[in-house]
Amino acid sequence: MANKSRSAQRKKLRQVYRNKRRALSPLAQRRASISLARMLIANPQYRRSKNIAAYLASDGEIDLSILFAHACRARKIIFVPMLDALGRMRFVRYKPGDALGTVHKGFAAPARGKPGSRHLRFDLVLMPLVAFDNKGNRLGRGGGHYDRYFSSMAVPGKIAPLLFGVAHALQQAPGLEAAPWDVGLDAVATDRGIQYFRGVQSRTPCTVEN
Template sequence: MTAEKERLRRQALDWLASLSPQDRRAGDDALFRRFLSLPQTQAAQVLLLYCGMGTEPDTLRLLPPLFSAGKAVCLPRCLPGNQMEARLVQKDSQLVRHPYGMLEPGLDCPVIPAEQIDLALIPGLAFDRSGGRLGRGGGYYDRWLTGFSGITIALCRDGLLLDTIPRLPHDVGVKLVITETSLYGPSALEQGKSGA
């Protein structure tokens, strides 16, 4: 199964590398419109986002509309042992560059326990229609999500929505997968909103 995940990771990265900056920007625009219009996003008071890097959606663009809507927004900070924590950021918070390349909150930003967060936006290279997630292999989110009971949402480009992603026992999926054109996952099926 590990070899299959590596094959899917390479396939996803190759597909992402083929996108033009204009394609990525247009895809981001569609994903962000759908995310911000979700009832779950509008109802959430405290959200965890991530800082998209490289070919990932440029999720920092979501901060201004969420701040304008009066939301409290957290970003992840990596810890030793492939652990992470959520820290609250403000409009004027200075983000610092992690050695892996992503931006994260500084130590001056307060830690917010997982149980105080209503909604978490979870990154991934690819997803499937049932909420299965293909991460980058570090396990940071799988570990953090074991203590999280709120709603989990993923932004997935249409071209990276797969039929099935193999799951190991420790792999944690998401409740909703948003693509540029549809909504998938167990929660979407319950609401009769599947993109099928």
């Protein structure tokens, strides 16, 4: 019964915060995108990162296209998620201007993209979310794709990628109850600033080959 109640509460929260971001005007969305891009471009973790996992915005998510343009000029490599034939999340390389396929279960991806290996390694991950709190807890869409993918990287002795949640500031919740399988965030980047958790401000991302 407790699990049912928790599930219902999380479902309700998702609806509340999805509605909040959907209600933003095109101008507000644009301003948020510009503000976020400026902060991330100046961020030392972003600047030191070579391989970056990100996302293509949908459903009112904060848009990263301005950041992608900078990343391309800076010769960084961008990957975005897609679902393979078995419904598992994989990442595919993306460049600004790539033709996009239809949005499938919330994932927009390049039309000709082919899912990469599960063993891709990233320096920085920019994760979309529905809501977050001030302890680094993240509420996603409910599919568990990001939790499954990045929990497999939490191996003792290995340096995991930096996990940055990305959202509009209005998506901050008073407090979220983390489920046992939820992957915590190292930081949250919004249009109003970057909030760190786990003391990662000075951590240097590890650049590894794909």
